[in-house]
Amino acid sequence: MQKKIETPIDQDTVKRLSTGDSVLLSGIVFIARDAAHKKIAEMLDRGEPLPIDIRGQVIYYAGPCPAKPGQVIGSCGPTTSGRMDAYAPRLIKLGLAGMIGKGTRNTEVIASMKDHGAVYFCAVGGTGALLAKCIVSQEVIAFPELGTEALRKAEIKDFPVIVAIDGRGNDIYETGRLRYKKTVCDA
Amino acid sequence: MKTIKAERVIETVEDLCIKANCSLNSDIIEAISEAIKNEESPAGREALKQIKTNSEIAFFEQMPMCQDTGMTVVFAEIGQDIRIIGGDLGDAINEGVRRGYLKGYLRKSVVDDPILRTNTGDNTPAVIHYEIVAGENLKLTVAPKGFGSENMSAIKMLKPSDGLAGIKEFVVETVDKAGSNPCPPVIVGVGIGGTMEKAALIAKKALLRPIDIRNGKRHIRELEELLLKMINGLGIGPAGIGGSNTALAVNIEVYPTHIAGLPVAVNISCHATRHAEAFL
DSSP: OEEEEESSOOHHHHHHOOTTOEEEEEEEEEEOOHHHHHHHHHHHHTTOOOSSOOTTOEEEOOOOOOOOTTOSSSOOOOOBGGGGTTTHHHHHHTTOOEEEEBSOOOHHHHHHHHHHTOEEEEOOTTOHHHHHTTEEEEEEEEOGGGGGGSEEEEEEEEEEEEEEEOTTOOBHHHHHHHHHOOOOOOO | OEEEEHHHHHHHHHHHHHHHHHOOOHHHHHHHHHHHHHOOOHHHHHHHHHHHHHHHHHHHHTOOSSSOOOEEEEEEEEETTEEEESSOHHHHHHHHHHHHHHHTTOOOOOBSSTTTOOBOSSOOSOEEEEEEESSSOEEEEEEEEOHHHHTTOEEEEEOGGGHHHHHHHHHHHHHHHHTTTTOSSEEEEEEEEESHHHHHHHHHHHTTSOTTOOOSSHHHHHHHHHHHHHHHTTOOOGGGSSOSOSEEEEEEEEEEEOTTOEEEEEEEEOSOOOOEEEEO
């Protein structure tokens, strides 16, 4: 059973979502990866206002391919979220309510998600062509010099994700593999 | 002596970059279809179906199957009776990469210096492995390598006394630690023997072998099959969310080594294990 969720996400929605839920996400998301996060962290260090009001928003960790003529965006699947772990708690504290990426998060990120109410969705890594079809519009809103790593505002429609870590800290990367773990005798 | 124009090398590499990134090879598509049938986790099955649909969209729309169109690894097997005319071979390969990544709307993911990190803007330079072989063919293989999986690779200089048990432990542990990051189901390239760099190189080359072909040596084939079972017992599953398909294949290549050593390299590749080749 798939849940349809609209962004931005309020705290009631965060509470309603549980690890393992299959979700079709629609609405505005911000696309940012390593270099844009580093820039955002530097702006916060300098006490400057951020290019976006992050409260209730969702960041999608991705760096798309260039769009061909007639395309909204090129292939755009999730990148490894763990590289953004150094930055995520600070943004969650400022009100970031959702992240989309792939792979595990560290204990600091999960603790911060529990403290402030945020959810981490995973999309299937390596499905950038399929996911690009769920992006209906996008524009670069900051750091254009970063190329594929620029900060983008995008509108997504029925973007398929799974709740990987919910607001209570339940982690599919822990529970999922335990369920299917088998001991294979290495004779 | 056969001559090959550098311009032909450029055009060939340009085409191979686009082909490799947009067309998943049939051996992998078949393995994914098989995995959809036997995957125990419902969510894992759904992830595998998305992977299959993604490969179809990429092929029919000629768009890259993954946005990480990789650092471009090129294997050039050069027949010793060939002469390249009209330009330098390395320059020609890099020009082909430059044109292919531009024409194919592929992502430019290479930075010029690992510390200073400015994007080169055209995905060059490629990592080129040259090999001089007998004959008068030039074989070019373009294998774009994404870094979600490259980052999870590892090498270890085992002791001869570590033996087969040490090899199994290191390979399985490397895939276990990689977990969900390298976009499972993965293909595991293993290089055993040689020196440190030789083990790494043959691990990479192992990824070029179709995954429905096992190593010709019986004891290596048996090791490939056993390691695949052990890895699939880890429970990581498609997309890392739990399941019975963590790897589609384990491909091992071996090389003679020193009396004192047992180098083992594990090069993990995502399900989008891309390679395309041409003979000139």
